[in-house]
Amino acid sequence: MKSRIPALIATLAALTLGHAPLAARAQTVVVNHAITESEVLSAQKAWCQALLDIGAAHASGGQPAARALAEKVIDAAYGYQMGVVLFKPTLTVNPQTFRTTRDGALSYFVGGDATYPKDSGFALKGWTACEPVNAAVFIAGDSATTMGKVRFTGKDGKVTAVDKTWQFVKDDAGRLRIVVHHSSLEYVAAN
Amino acid sequence: MKSRIPALIATLAALTLGHAPLAARAQTVVVNHAITESEVLSAQKAWCQALLDIGAAHASGGQPAARALAEKVIDAAYGYQMGVVLFKPTLTVNPQTFRTTRDGALSYFVGGDATYPKDSGFALKGWTACEPVNAAVFIAGDSATTMGKVRFTGKDGKVTAVDKTWQFVKDDAGRLRIVVHHSSLEYVAAN
Amino acid sequence: MKSRIPALIATLAALTLGHAPLAARAQTVVVNHAITESEVLSAQKAWCQALLDIGAAHASGGQPAARALAEKVIDAAYGYQMGVVLFKPTLTVNPQTFRTTRDGALSYFVGGDATYPKDSGFALKGWTACEPVNAAVFIAGDSATTMGKVRFTGKDGKVTAVDKTWQFVKDDAGRLRIVVHHSSLEYVAAN
Amino acid sequence: MKSRIPALIATLAALTLGHAPLAARAQTVVVNHAITESEVLSAQKAWCQALLDIGAAHASGGQPAARALAEKVIDAAYGYQMGVVLFKPTLTVNPQTFRTTRDGALSYFVGGDATYPKDSGFALKGWTACEPVNAAVFIAGDSATTMGKVRFTGKDGKVTAVDKTWQFVKDDAGRLRIVVHHSSLEYVAAN
Numbered sequence: 001m002k003s004r005i006p007a008l009i010a011t012l013a014a015l016t017l018g019h020a021p022l023a024a025r026a027q028t029v030v031v032n033h034a035i036t037e038s039e040v041l042s043a044q045k046a047w048c049q050a051l052l053d054i055g056a057a058h059a060s061g062g063q064p065a066a067r068a069l070a071e072k073v074i075d076a077a078y079g080y081q082m083g084v085v086l087f088k089p090t091l092t093v094n095p096q097t098f099r100t101t102r103d104g105a106l107s108y109f110v111g112g113d114a115t116y117p118k119d120s121g122f123a124l125k126g127w128t129a130c131e132p133v134n135a136a137v138f139i140a141g142d143s144a145t146t147m148g149k150v151r152f153t154g155k156d157g158k159v160t161a162v163d164k165t166w167q168f169v170k171d172d173a174g175r176l177r178i179v180v181h182h183s184s185l186e187y188v189a190a191n
Numbered sequence: 192m193k194s195r196i197p198a199l200i201a202t203l204a205a206l207t208l209g210h211a212p213l214a215a216r217a218q219t220v221v222v223n224h225a226i227t228e229s230e231v232l233s234a235q236k237a238w239c240q241a242l243l244d245i246g247a248a249h250a251s252g253g254q255p256a257a258r259a260l261a262e263k264v265i266d267a268a269y270g271y272q273m274g275v276v277l278f279k280p281t282l283t284v285n286p287q288t289f290r291t292t293r294d295g296a297l298s299y300f301v302g303g304d305a306t307y308p309k310d311s312g313f314a315l316k317g318w319t320a321c322e323p324v325n326a327a328v329f330i331a332g333d334s335a336t337t338m339g340k341v342r343f344t345g346k347d348g349k350v351t352a353v354d355k356t357w358q359f360v361k362d363d364a365g366r367l368r369i370v371v372h373h374s375s376l377e378y379v380a381a382n
Numbered sequence: 383m384k385s386r387i388p389a390l391i392a393t394l395a396a397l398t399l400g401h402a403p404l405a406a407r408a409q410t411v412v413v414n415h416a417i418t419e420s421e422v423l424s425a426q427k428a429w430c431q432a433l434l435d436i437g438a439a440h441a442s443g444g445q446p447a448a449r450a451l452a453e454k455v456i457d458a459a460y461g462y463q464m465g466v467v468l469f470k471p472t473l474t475v476n477p478q479t480f481r482t483t484r485d486g487a488l489s490y491f492v493g494g495d496a497t498y499p500k501d502s503g504f505a506l507k508g509w510t511a512c513e514p515v516n517a518a519v520f521i522a523g524d525s526a527t528t529m530g531k532v533r534f535t536g537k538d539g540k541v542t543a544v545d546k547t548w549q550f551v552k553d554d555a556g557r558l559r560i561v562v563h564h565s566s567l568e569y570v571a572a573n
Numbered sequence: 574m575k576s577r578i579p580a581l582i583a584t585l586a587a588l589t590l591g592h593a594p595l596a597a598r599a600q601t602v603v604v605n606h607a608i609t610e611s612e613v614l615s616a617q618k619a620w621c622q623a624l625l626d627i628g629a630a631h632a633s634g635g636q637p638a639a640r641a642l643a644e645k646v647i648d649a650a651y652g653y654q655m656g657v658v659l660f661k662p663t664l665t666v667n668p669q670t671f672r673t674t675r676d677g678a679l680s681y682f683v684g685g686d687a688t689y690p691k692d693s694g695f696a697l698k699g700w701t702a703c704e705p706v707n708a709a710v711f712i713a714g715d716s717a718t719t720m721g722k723v724r725f726t727g728k729d730g731k732v733t734a735v736d737k738t739w740q741f742v743k744d745d746a747g748r749l750r751i752v753v754h755h756s757s758l759e760y761v762a763a764n
Contacts, residue, residue: 028325028339029482031465034225034332082554083413086709086720088736091760097736098708098720100411118762134219135671136659138752141225141332141361142524143716145740145753147659147671148219163661163670165738165755167718170332172464172554179711180718182738184757187664189691220673222656273745274604277518277529279545282569288545289517289529291602309571326480327468329561333715334525336549336562338468338480354470354479356547356564358527363655363745370520371527373547375566378473380500410707410721416607416714516601523607523714523743530601552714 035144035170040137043168043176044146047077048130054109054123063112066124070110074102079169079177090162090183093118129153132164143169145180161186226335226361231328234359234367235337238268239321245300245314254303257315261300265293270360270368281353281374284309320344323355334360336371352377417526417552422519425550425558426528429459430512436491436505445494448506452492456484461551461559472544472565475500511535514546525551527562543568608717608743613710616741616749617719620650621703627682627696636685639697643682647675652742652750663735663756666691702726705737716742718753734759 050073058066078085080102087099089108096116099105107113111121134148145167152160167180241264249257269276271293278290280299287307290296298304302312325339336358343351358371432455440448460467462484469481471490478498481487489495493503516530527549534542549562623646631639651658653675660672662681669689672678680686684694707721718740725733740753 029327029466030228030330031327032228032330033465034227034330036225037221037223083415084411084709084711086711086718086738088720088738088757091762093760093762097722097759100709100720136220136222136657136673138657138659139221139223139225140716140742140752141334143332143713145659147661147673147753147755149670163755163757165659165661165753167740167753169713179713180720180738180740180753182720182736182755182757184661184736184755185760186670187666187758189664189666220657224656274606275518275520275602277520277527277547279529279547279566282571284569284571288531288568291518291529327466327482329466329468331525331551331561334522336468338470338482338562338564340479354564354566356468356470356562358549358562360522370522371529371547371549371562373529373545373564373566375470375545375564376569377479378475378567380473380475411709412610412712413709414610414712416609416712418607419603419605518602518604521603521605521607523716525714 033170033174034141035139035168035176037137037139037144039176040139040144040146040168041132043077043178044132044134044166047166047178048132048150050077051109051123051130052127055125055127058110058121058124063110063121063124066110066121067106067112070106070123074105074109076175077178078102078105078181079171079179080105082169082171082177082179085178086180086182087178088182088184089122090185091122126155127152128155128157143167143179144176150183224361224365225332226330226359226367228328228330228335230361230367231330231335231337231359232323234268234369235323235325235357238357238369239323239341241268242300242314242321243318246316246318249301249312249315250317254301254312254315257301257312258297258303261297261314265296265300267366268369269293269296269372270362270370271296273360273362273368273370276369277371277373278369279373279375280313281376282313317346318343319346319348334358334370335367341374415552415556416523417521417550417558419519419521419526421558422521422526422528422550423514425459425560426514426516426548429548429560430514430532432459433491433505433512434509437507437509440492440503440506445492445503445506448492448503449488449494452488452505456487456491458557459560460484460487460563461553461561462487464551464553464559464561467560468562468564469560470564470566471504472567473504508537509534510537510539525549525561526558532565606743606747607714608712608741608749610710610712610717612749613712613717613719613741614705616650616751617705617707617739620739620751621705621723623650624682624696624703625700628698628700631683631694631697632699636683636694636697639683639694640679640685643679643696647678647682649748650751651675651678651754652744652752653678655742655744655750655752658751659753659755660751661755661757662695663758664695699728700725701728701730716740716752717749723756 054066054070057069084100107116107119109123111119131151134146136147138145147165149161150164163184165182168176245257245261248260275291298307298310300314302310322342325337327338329336338356340352341355354375356373359367436452439451466482489498489501491505493501513533516528520527529547531543532546545566547564550558627639627643630642657673680689680692682696684692704724707719711718720738722734723737736757738755741749
């Protein structure tokens with residue numbers, strides 16, 4: 001509930017002479033669950049920061065530390081507990097392209113799961129920066145979708161841009177959760 | 192589309208040195224379909240004004256003028272064209288309490304329909320003022336619901352307060368439409 | 383999550399010759415959070431049953447038992463933990479007509495709260511039956527609203543019908559919760 | 574309204590002895606705007622068929638015929654008239670990767686627009702079959718998102734599978750419209 005407090009603005013209604021007995025006590029409670037652009041941008045930044053944090057945990061505490069943090073991040077930022085998540089990570093291959101379960105997402109980020117032998121851990125690649133550059137933000141009211149680039153900077157300073165779509169919904173506690181995530185390398189035209 | 196223009200804010204993304212080729216052209220289109228408190232309050236005021244306008248049309252042009260205007264108001268402010276509207280007007284009685292169809296709403300406001308013999312036309316009662324006093328406004332994102340009093344002032348200056356719930360949704364053109372409307376006289380405890 | 387299990391139907395996609403390597407493994411996970419008519423009717427029945435149960439608890443265990451059960455019912459069936467609830471009970475009077483807080487709802491159902499001195503406890507009136515008779519059910523997808531009569535039978539067999547609007551949303555756990563509740567005695571035309 | 578008719582089921586409420594005066598006339602109108610799985614699958618098939626139809630129009634009537642049909646298809650199947658569409662087509666390149674406007678989508682499908690010089694017309698490539706194979710369908714109630722493969726068969730019989738995310742919403746007329754569309758070639762791991 002705490003997270004809803006900022007959205008709850010109690011305003012004293014205008015006192016209007018002649019309506020005294022009622023209006024003098026009138027108070028309108030306004031609760032607004034609509035997703036704001038600012039919340040969306042914060043959620044994107046938090047995703048980027050979490051990716052870097054998992055990498056840092058790996059550098060200092062190895063795979064177990066990275067995995068433990070990744071579990072927290074997934075549980076806080078994705079909507080697996082609300083059902084499936086429609087997740088197409090950047091680098092997955094058939095027949096495990098889509099990671100609709102929490103386990104599949106965890107393996108993608110930190111690897112080390114024999115069920116997903118091709119996963120080496122996207123968060124463990126030594127990224128030094130992560131920056132979302134939105135082409136469009138569409139707020140439907142109860143959900144918000146972004147489409148654009150996310151730019152990952154590697155240890156060598158090289159930037160990899162991916163095309164990324166995220167859809168967020170607000171959970172009962174007022175927190176944005178990713179329910180759709182489609183990421184893909186940029187298309188390169190053959191010459 | 193015109194009505195969406197205010198909600199469409201194209202902002203030039205920050206130019207970040209080093210990201211020049213992409214970011215220099217980067218532009219984020221933000222489209223926000225969430226309902227705002229201001230839109231809700233405007234829709235309530237418009238409802239009140241329309242009620243007074245229908246009364247004025249009746250005074251100057253008789254029942255045909257009132258009816259013609261009421262049709263326009265209903266088509267613009269309610270969601271009958273999107274399906275049914277859940278409408279429980281203040282003064283209807285069994286077995287025609289609920290007015291889920293456009294005809295039923297029209298008859299309630301201006302009377303003159305043999306199918307609804309008990310209707311005398313709520314908008315034709317000579318109201319001189321109409322004021323919403325909200326107890327609560329709940330914006331779910333893609334819908335907004337208000338609950339509170341609406342105070343109607345009669346020709347004799349007497350104020351009648353009713354308890355009213357309205358739910359609004361935004362149509363494809365960005366206009367708020369009433370899809371739920373429950374109105375009732377205040378309960379008076381027996382002594 | 384358990385409550386979502388019925389909504390999660392994993393269906394094996396048709397095996398199509400020629401698409402073997404992919405389609406042979408293809409499996410579509412379908413998660414459907416839309417509210418169904420059946421869920422709405424169940425929630426209404428549960429509300430009625432809870433009202434009778436609170437009355438029975440009162441008969442056998444007095445006010446404390448009624449109050450304890452009412453707290454459970456409110457926490458399970460209303461959405462107070464998601465923000466406010468827009469609740470206009472049948473018999474409340476100014477200036478406490480609207481019960482947007484949990485305390486206000488609890489007092490209405492079982493009384494015994496000095497903050498709400500006019501409340502005698504609607505659930506303690508000895509109702510022997512409670513039956514919803516819907517005029518209309520409107521399912522928007524992520525919310526559902528009903529409008530109609532609810533018929534309460536008293537100890538003396540007399541039936542009191544009220545006009546009632548309920549709006550339900552599905553919480554993260556898949557349970558319907560009341561977020562709007564407007565109830566009013568039937569209008570009786572003066573003769 | 575016509576398109577909503579299938580969704581409007583008026584059912585005669587059970588006649589219950591003892592409640593005769595009311596219940597005998599009781600009729601519940603049920604309007605359900607939730608998106609169904611069947612509607613989603615139909616919309617996907619319609620997209621595939623439209624792609625093939627544009628190709629056929631091109632074969633018989635040249636670019637003008639293809640363009641004319643593509644305009645109709647876009648206006649009927651996408652949500653550009655409701656605001657922007659978040660569209661990342663399979664084969665677009667920087668700085669025109671994202672096609673948030675109708676013109677950008679049209680050029681992608683049929684080319685011939687000097688503003689988008691890299692577009693050769695995806696629908697004009699001679700596809701002979703198009704088949705969606707969903708990994709997951711997520712129905713939120715008022716929107717539905719699919720993620721999976723779409724398999725395009727070329728003139729030479731070769732199949733190209735792309736990873737595709739579509740989000741659909743229902744417009745006021747009850748028709749599904751694409752508001753998010755992210756398509757990408759499969760990732761191929763370097764050896």
